[in-house]
Amino acid sequence: MSTPSSLDVLIEALRCLPGVGPKSAQRMAFHLLQRDQRGAARLATALGHALEVLRHCSRCNTFCEDEVCARCASPQRDASQLCVVEMPSDLAMLEQTHSYHGLYYVLMGRLSPLDGIGPRELGLEKFLGRACDGAVQEVILATNFTNEGEATAHMISELLKSRGIKVSRIARGIPVGGELEHTDSGTIAQALVERRSL
Amino acid sequence: MSARQRIDQQPGFVLHSYPYRETSLIVEVFSRDHGRIGLVAKGARRPMSQLRGVLMAFQPLLIDWSGGGEMKTLVRAEWQGGQPLLGGQALLCAYYLNELLMRLLPREDPHPVLFRAYGDALRALAAGEGQEVILRRFELALLQELGYGLQLDSDADGAPVRPELRYAYIIERGAVPLDEYGIDDPSVVAGRVLLDMARGDFREPETLAGAKALMRRLIQHYLGGQVLQSRRVFTELFAFPGDPS
Numbered sequence A: 001m002s003t004p005s006s007l008d009v010l011i012e013a014l015r016c017l018p019g020v021g022p023k024s025a026q027r028m029a030f031h032l033l034q035r036d037q038r039g040a041a042r043l044a045t046a047l048g049h050a051l052e053v054l055r056h057c058s059r060c061n062t063f064c065e066d067e068v069c070a071r072c073a074s075p076q077r078d079a080s081q082l083c084v085v086e087m088p089s090d091l092a093m094l095e096q097t098h099s100y101h102g103l104y105y106v107l108m109g110r111l112s113p114l115d116g117i118g119p120r121e122l123g124l125e126k127f128l129g130r131a132c133d134g135a136v137q138e139v140i141l142a143t144n145f146t147n148e149g150e151a152t153a154h155m156i157s158e159l160l161k162s163r164g165i166k167v168s169r170i171a172r173g174i175p176v177g178g179e180l181e182h183t184d185s186g187t188i189a190q191a192l193v194e195r196r197s198l
Numbered sequence B: 001m002s003a004r005q006r007i008d009q010q011p012g013f014v015l016h017s018y019p020y021r022e023t024s025l026i027v028e029v030f031s032r033d034h035g036r037i038g039l040v041a042k043g044a045r046r047p048m049s050q051l052r053g054v055l056m057a058f059q060p061l062l063i064d065w066s067g068g069g070e071m072k073t074l075v076r077a078e079w080q081g082g083q084p085l086l087g088g089q090a091l092l093c094a095y096y097l098n099e100l101l102m103r104l105l106p107r108e109d110p111h112p113v114l115f116r117a118y119g120d121a122l123r124a125l126a127a128g129e130g131q132e133v134i135l136r137r138f139e140l141a142l143l144q145e146l147g148y149g150l151q152l153d154s155d156a157d158g159a160p161v162r163p164e165l166r167y168a169y170i171i172e173r174g175a176v177p178l179d180e181y182g183i184d185d186p187s188v189v190a191g192r193v194l195l196d197m198a199r200g201d202f203r204e205p206e207t208l209a210g211a212k213a214l215m216r217r218l219i220q221h222y223l224g225g226q227v228l229q230s231r232r233v234f235t236e237l238f239a240f241p242g243d244p245s
C-alpha cells in the first residue's frame, strides 16, 4: 500500500468540518492550493495559533485566551444573572439584542440521550460549580426549543432546584411582528398552550 | 426493475435522526403501516429548510416517501398537530420509548397495534398522566407485539396464577410457583402482581414496583447486553455528584 499523497491527506483533513463531504473537501483543497495560496497559508497559521492559545473560560466555558474572558471579568455585567446557552453562536445572538446585561454559561452542546450524551458528557459539573458561586441568583435557560434543548433545560432546572437558585426559561411563541397567517401551525399551537392571562 | 414505491400521507413519528452527507439527515421513522423505516431527508440541515422544525421527535406527522431500497427518500412531512410539545420528565420518558423502539424493533416490520400503543403513550405523557404506568403499559405492548408474549395469568405449566402465591418468572418459560419459603431472588414476583399486570391494572404500588423490576429484567434480556443510554442519563441525573438531596 502506498502512502497517501499530501493532497489526499489535506482533502481527508478538510472532511472533519461539519457538512463537508468528499466532493466539497476536494473543491476546497483545490481552491486553497491553486487559487489562493496566501489565504491557505493564513488559514494554516490562524488555525495553528488558535489551537495553541485558545481555551475555555473558567467562568462561562466559551473560548477565550485567558483564564477568564473579558465579559466575565467586566464589572459592568450583572453577576446575579446567569444565562445558559448551547453554543457561542447563541451567545452572540443574545448579545446582539442589547437587552441582557447578566453573564453567560456556554454548554458547548446539548443533551442527547439517544446518542449517549448525558449530564456527565455535557460537563454539567463545571456548570453547577459556576452557578453555585454565591453571586448567581437567577439562571436563565436559553437552550434551543428542540427536544434536546428542552431536555437540557429540564435537567439543569432539576439540578438547580435543590440548590435554591431561581430558574427561568426564555419564552417562545409568535415572532415579533409576525402574523398568524404566516406562522407555522406548530408554533401557533404551542403559543396557545403557553398563553398567559392579561 | 426495482419497484419504485411511493407512499403518501403515512402517519408516523420521528424516533431519531442524525446528520448525513453535507446538508441532509437520516431520519428513523416509526410509521403505522410500514413499521420502522430509514428515510433520507435531503437538505433538511440547511438553515432555511422547511423540514427542520417539522421533523421533530414525539410529534404526530404525515409523511410521504419514495423508493424501495433500505434507505428511502423523504418527500414531504406534515405536522399533524393536536399534541402539545413534551417537556420535563415526560420528555425524558419519551426518549426512553424511542430508544426501546430503535433497539428492539427491526426495520420494515409493520406493527400497527404497537404504533397505536406508542401514540397513546405519547399522548398520555403530554397530558401529564402517571409516567410509570405509561412506561409499563408500553413495555408490555412492545414485548407482546414483538412476539415475546408474556404469560401472566397462567404459570409455566398452564395452571392459573394464584394471587397469594409467589412465583419465579423464568424468561421464555414463564411463572414457576415457589414454595412458601421461596428464595429471595430478583426473579421472584407475587402472583397478585402478575394478575394485575395481565389486566393492565397498575393501581397497587406493589404491582407498579413488581412490574418495573420484571419488565426491566425482560427488556435487559432481549436487548442482549446493549446499554440503554436514555436510562443511563436518567440515573445519572438523579445521582449527580454533590447533589444535596
Ligand SMILES: [Zn+2]
Pocket (backbone or CB within 6 Å): A057, A058, A059, A060, A061, A062, A068, A069, A070, A071, A072, A073
Ligand atoms: Zn467567560
